[in-house]
Amino acid sequence: MSYQWDFAPVFASAPLLAEGLGNTLRLTAVALAFGLVLGLALALMRLSPRPWFSWPAGFVIEVFRTTPPLVQLFWFFFALPMIVGIEMTPFIAAVVTFSIQSSAFFAEVFRAGIQSIERGQWEGALAIGMSRRQALNRIVLPQAVTRMIPAFMERAIELMKTTTLVATIAYADLLYDANAVAQKTYRPLETFTVAALVYFVVIFAFSLLGRRLERRLAVGGDSTVH
Template sequence: MYQWDFAPVFAHWPLLAQGLVNTLKVTALSLSCGLVLGLMLALLRLSPRRWLSWPAGFVIEVFRTTPPLVQLFWFFFALPLIVGVEMTPLLAAVVTFSIQSAAFFAEVFRAGIVSIERGQWEGALAIGMSHRQALRRIVLPQAVTRMIPAFLERAIELMKTTTLVATIAYADLLFAANDIAQKTFRPLETFTVVALIYFVVIFGFSLLARRLERRLAVGGEATVH
């Protein structure tokens, strides 16, 4: 029978800790950049000018329908050959997941903006606001509240997707696990510990997301009444 021994794995806890930090770093940077790019893509997609809306729609569909691993390999291996700029594993990961997240966020932003009643726009324009001011002061604050649950779900999915960066030798949590498994010859224990780490972090974030959703729902009901 197999004898479980977690001691060699826990002896390498600094590697696991650094891997977790690197995973959270990629996730945070990709989410931050993805939100900004996603809003820009959504506004371009909603533009009445086809020369703006069509390219934005093309980018959104490409990054929503192609596998993340293919995108990651393309940015890490192919893009440097085209532009002549070396891509570090961290930079390639952030660029890939930022654009991919932006493609998903763009559709969330677009749906949220479209969901706002036309009367909100008309009322803002009637009191002298420009289209940009109405978007920034009236429409987006209401739309973002409706979009927060979708954003939180995407953040959770993104953290799981970042495990792909181990394939380009970025020292994330999964890369650290592979290293420890090879050093200790304890792959079962190593990946069990890593699975528990992911569970604790992602489940904890999920609980916070659900709590925030409930507070927003209560706040929305209070506003209506």
């Protein structure tokens, strides 16, 4: 068995792969931003004592945590446009799906973080005349967010890996472009290997960054929430 490896055709397609990587990062960044904001909103609703806030939030969180992201993506791309009667581009469908999907996980991180703050902090803030909202914004959230950073990094990495699913609805992310290059050059072995390595380098860099943050927070004597 002597297969002649030849990476030249793959490197010749480097601009296309770089464009794909750019799209992967763009999708991740947009979904991450929406996911974090929506996640915080869901967490606050879930923690609310009023059932008409906490129940819908609980429902969204449960549904998006317990169904596969690929099924969600197909639903938003193929089914939703028919229900509401609007066109969906692959990018919009992916942003909507991955924002809500990641927000369900972020909501649980936020909730655990907020709940990990001792009652005394709330009581102290209320005692000096702050409203519940002020206490949350100025006292509780700042402390909770530092504890949550490692868990956030972990979820952000999961999100980046999940974005590869958009290749199935023909959004030109790194995986989709790699597939195109593989078909054009008849070099699937080299192309998919390069694609896997590029993903590894990018995602591993984020993992290392997350671990450094975690260690720094641990040195600070703060406990972390998972």
